[in-house]
Amino acid sequence: MKRKSSLYxxxxxxxxxxxxxxxxxPNIRKILRETVNEITVHFPVRxxxxxxxxxxxxxxxxxxxxxxxxxxxxxxxxxxxxEVRALAAWMTWKTAIANLPLGGAKGGIQFDPKKHSPRELxxxxxxxxxxxxxxxxxxxxxxxxxMNTNPxxxxxxxxxxxxxxxxxxxxxxxxxxxxxxxxSGGSQGRMKATGQGLVYIxxxxxxxxxxxxxxxTYFVQGFGNVGSWAARLLKPIGAKMIAVEDQSxxxxxxxxxxxxxxxxxxxxxxxxxxxPNAKVIDHFTYMQTVADIFIPAALESQIxxxxxxxxxxxxxxEGANGPTDSDGDRILRERGIHILPDIxxxxxxxxxxxxxxxxxxxxxxxxxxxxxxKLHRKLIKAYVxxxxxxxxxxxxxxxxxxxxxxxxxxxxxxxxxxFP
Ligand code: NAD
Numbered sequence: 347m348k349r350k351s352s353l354y355x356x357x358x359x360x361x362x363x364x365x366x367x368x369x370x371x372p373n374i375r376k377i378l379r380e381t382v383n384e385i386t387v388h389f390p391v392r393x394x395x396x397x398x399x400x401x402x403x404x405x406x407x408x409x410x411x412x413x414x415x416x417x418x419x420x421x422x423x424x425x426x427x428x429e430v431r432a433l434a435a436w437m438t439w440k441t442a443i444a445n446l447p448l449g450g451a452k453g454g455i456q457f458d459p460k461k462h463s464p465r466e467l468x469x470x471x472x473x474x475x476x477x478x479x480x481x482x483x484x485x486x487x488x489x490x491x492x493m494n495t496n497p498x499x500x501x502x503x504x505x506x507x508x509x510x511x512x513x514x515x516x517x518x519x520x521x522x523x524x525x526x527x528x529x530s531g532g533s534q535g536r537m538k539a540t541g542q543g544l545v546y547i548x549x550x551x552x553x554x555x556x557x558x559x560x561x562x563t564y565f566v567q568g569f570g571n572v573g574s575w576a577a578r579l580l581k582p583i584g585a586k587m588i589a590v591e592d593q594s595x596x597x598x599x600x601x602x603x604x605x606x607x608x609x610x611x612x613x614x615x616x617x618x619x620x621x622p623n624a625k626v627i628d629h630f631t632y633m634q635t636v637a638d639i640f641i642p643a644a645l646e647s648q649i650x651x652x653x654x655x656x657x658x659x660x661x662x663x664e665g666a667n668g669p670t671d672s673d674g675d676r677i678l679r680e681r682g683i684h685i686l687p688d689i690x691x692x693x694x695x696x697x698x699x700x701x702x703x704x705x706x707x708x709x710x711x712x713x714x715x716x717x718x719x720k721l722h723r724k725l726i727k728a729y730v731x732x733x734x735x736x737x738x739x740x741x742x743x744x745x746x747x748x749x750x751x752x753x754x755x756x757x758x759x760x761x762x763x764x765f766p
Contacts, residue, residue, distance in 0.1 A: 351671070353432035353646060359672045361435075364748030367739050374759050378438075378752070381431055382415075383407040387477035391470050394463055403455040403474045405481055405489075408434035410449035411758050414485055416441060416696060418492030418525075419499075420454035429646070430454055433492075436667050437696065440689045442751035443728050446700045451487050453478075459494045471499050475506040482507070484521040484706075490699045491525040493570070493645075497537070500526045521706035524699035533702035535717035536695075541575025542718065543694015544641070544665050546725050547686055549583070551661070554733075560584030563637040564659075565598075567591045568644030569608065569618055572665040572692065576641055577605035589627070589635045592644070594619035596632035634658055642669035649674035657683060664688035679742055687744040689751070690732050697724050 358379060365375050385405040390398050404427060407415040417437035420430075430452050438450025455474055459467055475482075482489060491500060503523045508516045526532035535542065552559045562585040566573045569592045577587050587605055589598035594617035597603070603624050611621050619626070633656045640657060642648050643665030649657060654670075654677035662678060663686040664670065670678065670685065678685055701717055704710075712720075728750075736746035 352428050353668060354428050354435070356647075356668065356671050357432045357435045360744060360748060361752075364745045364752055367741055367745055368749045368752060370752050371756055371760070373764075374756050377759065377764075378409065378755060381406050381408045381434060382410060383481075384427065384431070385478065385481050386427065387474070389473045389477040391466070391473050394466055401455055401457055401470060401474070403453065403477060404430045405453035405478055405487070406430045406434040406451060407487060408450040408452075409438040409755070411755055411762075412442060412449055413447035414449060414483075415451035415487035416446075416448040416490070416699065417450055417452040418490045418695075419495050419503075420452070420492040421457060421459040421494040421499075422454065423456060423458045424645075425454040425456040432646075433667055436689055438755075439748060439751035440693045440696055441700075442754045443689055443732065443747055444693045444697050444700075444724055445728070445754075446697065448488075448696070448700060451489075452492070453489060454492070467499070468502050471502045472506040475503045476510065479510070482522065484519045484703075488521065488699075488703060489523050490695070491571070496571075497525055497527040497530075497532060500524070500532075501530045504530060521703045524702040525695075526702070531702075531706050533698055533705055533717060534712060534714040535721065536698045536702055537571070538575040538579065539698035539717075539721065540572045540665065540692050540695035541577075541579055543697065543721060543725050544572070544576045544663060544691050545579045545583075546694070546722050547691050547729055548580075548639070548663055550726055550729055551663075551686060557638075557660075562586070562639055563588050564639035564641060565589035565591075565632070565635045565637050566641040566643055566665075567632075567648060567669075568642070568666065569612055570643070572695075573641065573643035574605065574609050574612070576643060576665055578609065581605050585639070588637055589632055590618055590624075591629070591632050592618045596627045596629060597621055597624035598627045598632065598635065599624040630656065639663060642666045645669070647671050647674075649678065651677065654678050654681075657681075659683060661686065663691050665692050667692065675742075675744065685743060687747050690728060690743070690747050693728060694721055694725060697721050 433452035441448040507522045520531040586602040636658045640659045646668035649670040651673035654674040
């Protein structure tokens with residue numbers, strides 16, 4: 347679905363609402379509205395047939411007042427400067443809410459990775475890393491996976507970056523990127539981290555609301571890293587997935603779709619369409635699925651003035667970044683649908699990325715129990731901060747989440763002052 351307005355304008359609308367509510371210092375408001383650096387690179391890559399193709403890549407560094415820039419890389423035809431700006435700003439708020447010593451950034455390449463062979467993907471990734479050069483760095487700006495990027499791609503970035511460094515510095519630079527394969531310095535639990543975090547938040551919300559998750563029904567949009575992990579982790583709790591949509595279309599089965607079986611099918615076929623134990627439905631029927639919970643975990647701007655009136659659930663928990671635009675947000679709230687916002691609900695990924703970065707710096711390996719328990723503790727603290735702030739300001743949770751982030755950033759700017 348096409349975006350109606352600029353995604354960054356949407357971020358600024360959310361930001362302004364929170365800044366007004368908390369009376370953010372007007373000078374700090376001026377700083378945080380803007381990004382720090384915006385890098386656009388054009389680079390040539392040799393295709394398998396010997397021809398040369400040009401690519402456009404971005405890295406937007408929104409803010410590093412709290413620590414090094416941090417955020418994923420996306421490979422998608424819709425990647426543009428506006429989208430990357432918005433995603434970078436959301437990273438700044440997310441790391442601040444989670445109390446991490448990190449800032450916010452995001453990047454990507456505007457192309458469809460499905461149209462390229464694995465060898466071409468490797469060359470595109472390596473040449474992009476080379477083009478970014480010292481604009482990224484283990485103590486400066488640390489990329490990670492996002493849509494259509496994965497541990498293999500992070501391993502190529504690592505290898506290329508290390509190859510560009512003096513030999514003496516290579517062993518101490520593995521934290522240039524997170525979301526790496528375990529053997530190349532990745533962390534236990536990073537693959538499932540975003541889905542796991544979402545489930546931790548959902549469990550806590552259900553406890554607070556005295557809502558029985560074991561009898562809940564839900565539907566999910568996107569069955570990639572975030573969507574499929576959330577679904578697989580909800581299975582042992584007993585929640586029933588009754589509809590799924592990915593790029594290939596939507597399917598439904600009121601009796602339940604088994605996440606593990608669907609993942610096996612989707613891994614084999616590269617898509618969910620054709621899955622035998624569900625019927626095909628169109629997008630609008632899918633959006634009208636009657637369930638307890640909707641988990642958007644694909645693209646941004648999916649819940650809009652067109653689709654928000656169709657949504658028929660108690661709770662939307664945002665696995666994707668920016669799945670709800672300003673109109674969609676207002677309509678859901680008017681209809682009494684609770685929203686657990688992206689910058690809280692999907693923060694599990696960056697939290698475990700931070701753990702990976704720390705392990706690499708300290709040359710440690712943590713086991714899965716340690717990662718999961720630390721993730722749980724950090725996320726629940728963030729959840730409580732957002733909940734208490736929503737109560738204090740009598741506002742919605744998205745605005746409250748922004749207030750938590752902006753308070754921390756405001757504090758740091760006031761303490762340190764503005765140079766010169
Ligand atoms: P992914 O590439 O693993 O999966 C994306 C999924 O979305 C795929 O199933 C794809 O088919 C589906 N999709 C694409 N276009 C669609 C469309 N038009 N309609 C329906 N489905 C569509 O990506 P991911 O890492 O799971 O990321 C998904 C979302 O979660 C993104 O918004 C991303 O920014 C956000 N997120 C990811 C992480 C992470 O750790 N990977 C962390 C925080 C937030």
